[in-house]
Amino acid sequence: MSNTRTYAIIGGTAGIGLALTRKLTARGDHVLIGGRSPDRLESTLAALGSSASGRTVDMTDRSSTRAFFADAPELSGLFTPAASYQTGAFREGARETSEDLFDAKFWSQYWAVHAALPRLSADASVVLMSGAASIRPIGAPAYAACNSALEGLARGLALELSPIRVNCLSPGTTDSDLWRDRPAEIREPAYAYWRELCLVRRPATVEEQAHAALFLLDNTNMTGNTLFCDGGYTLR
Secondary structure, eight states: OOOOOEEEEETTTSHHHHHHHHHHHHTTOEEEEEESOHHHHHHHHHHHGGGEEEEEOOTTOHHHHHHHHTTOOOEEEEEOOOOOOOOOOGGGOOGGGTHHHHIIIIIHHHHHHHHHGGGEEEEEEEEEEOOGGGTSOOSOHHHHHHHHHHHHHHHHHHHHHTTSEEEEEEEOSEESHHHHTSOHHHHHHHHHHHHHHSSSSSOEEHHHHHHHHHHHHHOTTOOSOEEEESTTGGGO
């Protein structure tokens, strides 16, 4: 009988999700990848070969999320880093940076866990993703609140879904595709500012964040916790 374990990663075609996918497949696990772009999903699956499968999914659409998990195999774990959102000042009163932000980052992960639940094994591990602004906001109050809500959700789900373990990864600024795709005149000042704010004086790498997510997936004594992979940002 095969000992291969299957993990689902929604957002596994880029950034932290892709880095974690590579770590899991390299050790012999299978990964069910979800992504919004059919082209990117196809190229990712082609590179990974038989160690991965996948389908397109829009986490802001509950029917799409349910369809993603509908015929999935038993899952040993779930990681939900996919989110696309805007942030902004409270005084602006913009729906895009308040309610829509929660739809994209909080409710999408909430309902993804709900849809995955029938497929999760009894000893499965769920890793949500928030952000270090939960502890140390820099403007964008709705964004800080959303990240805090996700960390609270991890604690609440850990209690209700036990023995399934639920934790939250809270990254700081990370040198990912998200930032690399932005113009240098936006990216470089943001990176310089981050170097002033955190203790390690640099953004994280996607490999470092994926290593932290893998720890949360694997450590069978961790549940209801938030792991801050933020270079000491929340200590300053």
